[in-house]
Amino acid sequence: MPTSKLHQPSPLAKQKHQQVENRQVHPFNTRTPIRNICAEHGITIEAYAPLARALRMKHPTIVKLSEKYKCTPAQLMVRWSLQHGMVTLPKSVKRSRIVENGQVGGFEIEERDVEIMDGLDEYLVTGMLFLCLMGIMRCEELKALMNVCV
DSSP states (O other): OOHHHHTSOOGGGGSOOOEEEEEEOBTTBOOHHHHHHHHHTTEEEEEESTTGGGTTTTOHHHHHHHHHTTSOHHHHHHHHHHHTTOEEEOOOSSHHHHHHHTOOTTOOOOHHHHHHHHTTOOOOOTTHHHHHHTTSSOHHHHHHHHHHHO
């Protein structure tokens, strides 16, 4: 192949590529400032742990709204993420829940209710238990943090 062909940019290089930021985002950890910056720059948020690792499924507001929309708390939280324009990655080990978590197209959360869910933010980062189990964080520190978050 001639050298001149090797140094030409690929046709793909001219295309705009989608940028993605992977963050733990859910109604109890909204990361609004980061989401706003990403939105300004056309960066998609990929929300992992959108169900807050099931730590807030029985929160009174989540229960009340899931009853209103006739959905599960998990579906409500997934729908919240989608309505904020995020790619959401709910996790479950049960096939039935995996299917159920994907069935969120039949309803839309009203703007006022989205705002109520936005107000649940308590900066709940759910990976701290992992840090404790790995010995990176002392369990006493985790317990103190959990008392603040409950």
